[in-house]
Amino acid sequence: MTEKTALYIVVYDVTNLIAVVGIHLNGEKGHITYLAVSPVWQKQGLGTYLLRLIINLAQKWHCVRLSLEVRKDNKIAQELYCRFGFVTNFVRPDYYQDVHQDGLNMILDLPIKQKKGKNFG
Numbered sequence: 001m002t003e004k005t006a007l008y009i010v011v012y013d014v015t016n017l018i019a020v021v022g023i024h025l026n027g028e029k030g031h032i033t034y035l036a037v038s039p040v041w042q043k044q045g046l047g048t049y050l051l052r053l054i055i056n057l058a059q060k061w062h063c064v065r066l067s068l069e070v071r072k073d074n075k076i077a078q079e080l081y082c083r084f085g086f087v088t089n090f091v092r093p094d095y096y097q098d099v100h101q102d103g104l105n106m107i108l109d110l111p112i113k114q115k116k117g118k119n120f121g
Contacts, residue, residue, distance in 0.1 A: 007057070008034070009050065021050040023058065023066075030058045032068040035077075047080055055084060058110065065109050069095060072102040081106050 004026050011019040018041045022034040032054060037047045058066055069092060070077045086106040095103030 019046050028064045030063040030066045067107045069103040
């Protein structure tokens with residue numbers, strides 16, 4: 001049986017939600033479900049920090065691949081993901097149905113880290 005887990009990290013200033021990132025884990029695969037930063041907090045490294053954090057956590061949880069969807073017209077987000085090594089896997093036609101936008105499925109293969117414990121090999 002495969003264990004499924006979800007984690008959402010939210011960031012507030014004193015009273016306002018300013019950023020969120022979410023991931024669903026299913027065995028050795030993870031799917032980043034959400035990454036958003038409030039417009040007034042953009043261009044300050046918060047999105048980069050949260051993406052790096054979620055990738056590092058996924059590696060600690062022994063994920064070997066991460067995936068996500070991003071709007072085809074969201075070039076700023078695509079550039080961020082590409083800087084971390086994500087590549088476009090395929091196009092999801094009309095994935096964002098409310099705005100009739102295609103989505104790009106992007107993937108990142110993670111280096112395999114040795115699990116701690118006895119080596120039976």
